[in-house]
Amino acid sequence: MKSFDVVIIGGGITGLSTAYYLNKMGVKNVLIIEKNYLGSGSTGRCGTGIRQQFTTKEHIVLMRESVKLWKEWENSLEHPIHFKQGGYIWLLRNNEELKQYKNYVKMQNLLGVPTQIISKEEIKEIVPEINTDDIVGASWCSTDGNAYPFEVIDALKFFVESKGTTIKTFEEVKNITLKNGLIQSVITDNDIYYTSFLVNGAGTGAKKTAKIIEIELPLENYRHQIVVSEPLEDFLNPMVVKGELYFTQTHRGRVIGGTDMNESPTDSISTSIDFLEKFATEVVKTIPQLSSIKIMRQWAGSYVVTPDHHPIIGPSEISNFILGCGYSGHGFMLGPIVGKLLASYIIDGKMFLPEADNLTIKRFKEGKLIQEKAVIG
Amino acid sequence: MNDSLILICRCEDVTLEEIKEAFNKGFKDIESLRRHLNIGTGPCQGKTCIPLLEKTLAQLSGKNEIETISTRPPESPVPFGVFIKRGKKE
Ligand SMILES: Cc1cc2nc3c(=O)[nH]c(=O)nc-3n(C[C@H](O)[C@H](O)[C@H](O)COP(=O)(O)OP(=O)(O)OC[C@H]3O[C@@H](n4cnc5c(N)ncnc54)[C@H](O)[C@@H]3O)c2cc1C
Numbered sequence: 488m489k490s491f492d493v494v495i496i497g498g499g500i501t502g503l504s505t506a507y508y509l510n511k512m513g514v515k516n517v518l519i520i521e522k523n524y525l526g527s528g529s530t531g532r533c534g535t536g537i538r539q540q541f542t543t544k545e546h547i548v549l550m551r552e553s554v555k556l557w558k559e560w561e562n563s564l565e566h567p568i569h570f571k572q573g574g575y576i577w578l579l580r581n582n583e584e585l586k587q588y589k590n591y592v593k594m595q596n597l598l599g600v601p602t603q604i605i606s607k608e609e610i611k612e613i614v615p616e617i618n619t620d621d622i623v624g625a626s627w628c629s630t631d632g633n634a635y636p637f638e639v640i641d642a643l644k645f646f647v648e649s650k651g652t653t654i655k656t657f658e659e660v661k662n663i664t665l666k667n668g669l670i671q672s673v674i675t676d677n678d679i680y681y682t683s684f685l686v687n688g689a690g691t692g693a694k695k696t697a698k699i700i701e702i703e704l705p706l707e708n709y710r711h712q713i714v715v716s717e718p719l720e721d722f723l724n725p726m727v728v729k730g731e732l733y734f735t736q737t738h739r740g741r742v743i744g745g746t747d748m749n750e751s752p753t754d755s756i757s758t759s760i761d762f763l764e765k766f767a768t769e770v771v772k773t774i775p776q777l778s779s780i781k782i783m784r785q786w787a788g789s790y791v792v793t794p795d796h797h798p799i800i801g802p803s804e805i806s807n808f809i810l811g812c813g814y815s816g817h818g819f820m821l822g823p824i825v826g827k828l829l830a831s832y833i834i835d836g837k838m839f840l841p842e843a844d845n846l847t848i849k850r851f852k853e854g855k856l857i858q859e860k861a862v863i864g
Numbered sequence: 865m866n867d868s869l870i871l872i873c874r875c876e877d878v879t880l881e882e883i884k885e886a887f888n889k890g891f892k893d894i895e896s897l898r899r900h901l902n903i904g905t906g907p908c909q910g911k912t913c914i915p916l917l918e919k920t921l922a923q924l925s926g927k928n929e930i931e932t933i934s935t936r937p938p939e940s941p942v943p944f945g946v947f948i949k950r951g952k953k954e
């Protein structure tokens with residue numbers, strides 16, 4: 488009989504980060520089950536962005552703490568993850584936006600995030616290539632940044648494997664059994680594993696996985712596309728955001744970015760020319776010099792979205808079934824802090840940030856939704 | 865010939881030796897190898913190297929069947945400017 492202290496469904500950042508903190512806190516008998524290859528879900532498809540410029544206390548505090556952990560990861564993981572604090576420059580298109588973001592900045596400052604409103608001239612000092620004709624200023628946070636998803640996946644994989652975590656890839660969770668109202672085992676297409684705790688970090692598969700044990704998660708999958716260019720000389724340090732558009736330059740010199748197509752929920756992750764047209768139009772308006780830059784690759788992935796655009800983390804109705812899903816497009820940046828919170832919950836029975844307690848599944852039953860307004864691409 | 869001199873991916877400069885090392889570290893399928901080594905992500909988008917990688921991988925894993933991957937648009941690099949919607953309102 489194969490038994491584990493903790494079984495984790497999903498080999499994306501949620502699963503790997505949770506295993507990382509479990510291992511760090513002394514729990515070594517951990518199993519990650521991934522139906523495809525590691526990073527094959529949204530993590531390997533994401534836009535690399537890590538920001539603290541949010542509009543709710545929950546998101547701002549969690550991201551402030553996550554950035555501290557990203558720094559720790561950058562300094563301590565053996566395999567380089569290319570975490571860089573190049574900042575996020577959020578271009579504001581009219582006075583109404585400016586007024587709104589001044590309020591967000593106040594809130595972020597109160598919670599310890601050093602955002603500031605900057606002028607067109609200051610924008611030019613940070614990124615001289617930005618066309619400022621149709622903007623009035625920007626919200627700028629120099630400690631936001633990005634990291635490279637597949638390097639993060641590799642770094643965490645090497646770490647957790649060296650600590651004794653077992654990773655099974657190309658194996659799919661098909662069933663879950665309960666005993667006395669608690670999870671007892673997980674059945675895959677290959678084997679059966681007994682466990683004390685089960686973590687649902689299954690991304691787009693989280694809803695289906697919870698349904699096996701009759702837990703309803705209010706999640707919907709939305710397709711989001713993204714594109715990368717040929718490699719260029721380093722010229723762009725921050726992530727640039729303008730309306731629905733976002734883009735930055737990776738450590739390999741490529742411009743990477745996306746924009747929102749405002750589609751209805753779908754499980755499709757095919758790509759479209761419409762997306763390229765919208766992205767190209769918006770990006771070239773923002774930095775005209777990008778017009779002649781060649782596109783290398785385009786792909787799509789899913790945002791797994793909750794009704795209030797905040798993740799569902801922590802305990803569920805079944806006390807040994809732990810949730811880490813529904814990030815609504817922010818799960819990569821939240822990865823470190825969510826992993827640490829979930830590991831703490833498993834070990835100590837509590838998450839160490841009060842803001843995290845507002846993000847459990849309970850809020851939907853109790854009608855305590857939190858609205859996030861700063862959702863992009 | 866020395867494996868470190870056998871270039872499988874010219875665009876991203878990946879040698880047979882590096883592929884073998886990665887395979888031994890547990891990167892045993894094309895998609896994982898592609899992400900780990902960036903093989904197949906250069907300007908030719910793997911047109912030259914992916915078939916070679918498929919063959920190498922079949923040999924390393926002792927399998928007869930060859931795994932293939934999805935190709936991603938665009939087929940060959942095109943500038944952003946080509947896709948701009950001119951005159952249209954946003
Ligand atoms: C285009 C795009 C851009 C994005 N940009 C950003 C960004 O800039 N910053 C940011 O923070 N976030 C971004 N996101 C969101 C981010 O990618 C996700 O929130 C995050 O990766 C979620 O990680 P995860 O580990 O929870 O899920 P995933 O990475 O999706 O991992 C879940 C894994 O579970 C596996 N799985 C599912 N069902 C089963 C099963 N039954 N058995 C076994 N395994 C199973 C899947 O194969 C998958 O690998 C973006 C997303 C997209 C699509």
Ligand code: FES
Binds near residue numbers: 873904
């Ligand atoms: S030879 Fe490998 S991408 Fe071109």
